Amino acid sequence: MAVEAMDRRDVAQLKADxxxxxxxxxxxxxxxxxxRNGLSVILLERYGFCGGGAVAGLSGTVCGLYAASDGDKPPEQVVFGFAAEFVDALAARGGLTDPVRYGKTFTRVHDPLVWRETADAILAQAGVTVIYHAVATQVLLDGGEAIAGVIAWSKQGPLDIRAAITIDASGDADVVAMAGLPNFIGDQGRVQNPTMIFRLGGVDVAQFAAAYGADTIMPPSVSALIGEANASGRFKLPRAKIWLFTTTRPNELLCNCTRITGADGRELNTLFYADFTEAEIEGRRQMREYARFFAEALPGCANAFVNDSGVQVGVRQTRQVKGVSKLANGDILSGRKFADGIARSPWPIELHSGSKPRVEWLLDDVYEIPYGCFVPTRGENLLVAGRCLSAEHEAVASARVTAQCFGYGHAIGHAATLAVREGLAPRAIDGRDLRLVLNRDGARLG
Structure with missing residues (x-):
């Protein structure tokens, strides 16, 4: 007997620019x-809120706003535009800390609930049609490789959504892959491991800060304690260099400390359902193990308890688009600038493999990310935005953070506007023109 795939529910038809x-x-x-440029816009999101890795993955910080430097210089903001606007809106709602020390630079810790509400408000004010709890399952192709929209799953039934321009901001280049367009995964398939970030309540923050100071990257003494705990056989803590942040909430730490690999030692790739599932289970196990260690070993944490974790593991790297341009590893540390640079970053390369993550700093400078990193080499009416940009393995370890993702979206929103209004193919847009538009819109790219 033949088996036939079926969904007899009515298909809803939607259309946008x-x-x-x-x-x-x-x-x-x-x-x-x-x-804001007057286009009709539909935003499709699989969760019941916006935020992506910052909220669902509980990364918890807005990284990439401030220059890095040696010494005791105060925070110097070097990224503006939409990133600065969103940060200001978060702060106005009480959902963002002042800058906190992060090694040679600074970051800001956000409240994930306020992040959701801030996004809701800004999207509503702009007139965006937001569809929560919906997932793109198929891409609509017109004439081979021209993207006409997607078919999406929702509780109501299938959605047939047509648009002049589609932007793949899935983080995993899902639309690119569904359309069969060129893409790649990490370094010949090897990706940075996922992590389970969590929040610890019941902390005596004053006692904790008195012991460890203002830097959120914990000192070598903590790494040594982790090593001793592992050697005792009473704990299994795979990562020794860890990040602990105070938050907007009293008596709380945000904990970035797990290192999730497979039982076979592989870096898990969340594109694969088995790896994603294993990562969630192992992440929760490590979360409890680190929390138990903190309560026993760290000042101020004797009465601490886990009060929240990511909705899912935080994902650092999966599938990326093969773009017209590709950000190279060397572009980061050389502070390279591009004539068609549409975003800038001062953030270091962070490689989280091994028990001690490696951080490579770009001091007193920024590098730029060219427009071509968001334009697929093939396929029409399609742009990408976010961490699925075209970049080498180490480069994406810097370019994927929150402030820069705001910048990419700001640029690609303008690129989509030019494409729709002028009838241009995304590849025909000159990134230098886009840069001028962004500077008029407050990006301060120079």
Whole structure:
């Protein structure tokens, strides 16, 4: 007996100038920018809130705003545009700390609930049509490789969404892959491991800060304690260099400390359902192990308890688009600038493999990311935004953070506007023109 796939529910037909898949930082920025330019915009998001890795993955910080330097220089903000606007809106709602020390630079810790509400408000004010709890399952192709929109799953039934321009802000280049367009995964398939970030309540923050100071990267003494705990056989803590942040909430730490690999030792790739599942289970196990260690070993944490974790593991790297341009590893540390640079970053390369993550700093400078990193080499009417940009393995370890994703979305929202209004193919848009538009819109790219 033949088995036939079936969904007899009615198909809802929707249409917009711009369709955005994914409501992370880049998706929100792109949607708001295009809508403010007068376009009709639909934003499709699989969760019931926006935020992507920052909220669902509980990364918890807005990284990439401030220059890095040696010494005791105060925070110097070097990234503006939509990133600065969103940060200001978060702060106005009480959802963001002042800058906190992060090694040679600074970051800001956000409240994930306030992040959601801030995104809701900005999207509504711009007139974006947001569809939560919906997932793109098929891409609509017109004439081979021209993207016409997507078919999406929702509780109501299938959605047939058509748009002049589609922006893949899924983080995983899902639309690119569904269309069969060129893409790649990490370093010949090897990706940075996922992590389970969690929040610890019941902390005596004053006692903790008195012991460890203002730097959120814990000192070598903590790494040594972790090593001793592992050697005793009473704990299994795979990562020794860890990040602990105070938050907007009293008596709380945000903990970035797990290192999730497979039982076979592989770096797990969340594109694969078995790896994703294993990562979630192992992440929760490590979360409890680190929390138990903190309560026993760290000042101020004797009465601490886990009060929240990511909705899912935080994902650093999966599938990326093969773009017209590709950000190279060497571009980061050389502070390279591009004539068509549409975003800038001061953030270091962070490689989280091994028990001690490696951080390579770019001091007193920024590098730029060219427009071509977001334009697929093939396929029409399609742009990408966010961490699925075209970049080498180490480069994406810097370029994927929140402030830069806001910047990518800001730029690609303007690119979509030019494409729709002028009838241009995304590859025909000159990144230098886009740079001028962004500077008029407050990006301060120089």
């Amino acid at each position: 711009v369709l955005i898949i994914g409501g992370g930082a880049s998706g929100v920025a792109a949607a708001v920018t295009a809508a």
